[in-house]
Amino acid sequence: MDIFDEIYRGTPPWDIGRPQKAFIELAGRGEIRGSVLDIGCGTGEHALFVAGAGHEALGIDTAPLAIQKAREKAAERGLPARFLVGNVLNLSGLNGRFDTVIDSGLFHTLSDKDRPVLAESLATVLAPGGRYFMLCFSDRNPGEYPLPRRIAMVEIRDTFQDGWSIDYVRPAVFENTVQADGHLAWLASISRKAQE
Numbered sequence: 001m002d003i004f005d006e007i008y009r010g011t012p013p014w015d016i017g018r019p020q021k022a023f024i025e026l027a028g029r030g031e032i033r034g035s036v037l038d039i040g041c042g043t044g045e046h047a048l049f050v051a052g053a054g055h056e057a058l059g060i061d062t063a064p065l066a067i068q069k070a071r072e073k074a075a076e077r078g079l080p081a082r083f084l085v086g087n088v089l090n091l092s093g094l095n096g097r098f099d100t101v102i103d104s105g106l107f108h109t110l111s112d113k114d115r116p117v118l119a120e121s122l123a124t125v126l127a128p129g130g131r132y133f134m135l136c137f138s139d140r141n142p143g144e145y146p147l148p149r150r151i152a153m154v155e156i157r158d159t160f161q162d163g164w165s166i167d168y169v170r171p172a173v174f175e176n177t178v179q180a181d182g183h184l185a186w187l188a189s190i191s192r193k194a195q196e
Contacts, residue, residue: 004063013176014105015042019049022135022172022187023102027053031133031189034099037125039088040106044070044081050102051081058094060086089117092124101125101132105174108136108151115159123163128194131167132160135174138184156188165191 023046026032034055038047041059043066051057051074059081061067070083086093088106101122110118122132139150153169160166172187 004061004066007063009065011177012042013178014174015045016175016177017045019045020104020135020175022185023049023104023133026133031131032100032102033131034127035097036100036102037091037094037098038102038104039091039122040103040109041070041083042066042104044073044083046102046104047081047083048073048077048079050100051079052077055100057081058096058098059083060088060091060094062087089114089121091121094125096125097127097130098125099127099130101130103132103134103136105135105137107134107156108149115155119159119164123192126192128192130192132188132190132192134188134190135172135185136188137174138171138186140171140184151186153186156186156190160190163193165193167191 032050036050036055036057038059041047041061044059047057047059059070064085067083067085074081126132136151139152141150156169157166167189169186169188172185173182174185175182
């Protein structure tokens with residue numbers, strides 16, 4: 001059983017019942033465009049949010065229970081977002097191109113060896129000129145705890161080199177149900193370069 005499937009038997013601390021403010025603000029500035037893929041979508045709040053704003057939206061997660069909950073939310077809210085159980089490290093099977101990919105809390109769960117695999121996987125589905133928006137835990141968080149890993153800005157830059165352009169990496173907040181002020185995070189905008 002997927003460890004995350006077990007976690008979704010309850011309510012994980014990152015499942016706040018609405019989208020993260022960082023993504024609401026991105027949408028408000030018009031940065032989220034066209035068709036949207038939400039990787040590591042959990043119970044679907046971000047995919048549902050963008051679907052409600054008129055975007056074609058697909059969410060993908062390894063946890064079948066999370067996907068089931070996301071589909072139930074979509075049906076209850078009458079939103080056309082679609083959800084699939086799948087591995088974000090192998091997105092080529094989606095046979096589609098997306099204008100925007102969003103990632104709320106997936107990147108910081110990946111091992112060092114899986115990060116470049118994610119970048120390669122994203123390149124198979126993100127249209128040239130498309131943007132990947134990622135919200136991850138930051139190494140600026142104080143204290144000691146093993147998981148989730150805290151990510152240094154250089155790790156983001158090192159992962160997305162060939163074929164990518166870093167638009168920005170900004171300090172942000174990762175909201176959760178455990179810490180009232182949230183965790184310190186990075187919000188990154190990374191563009192897929194047009195093939196030369």
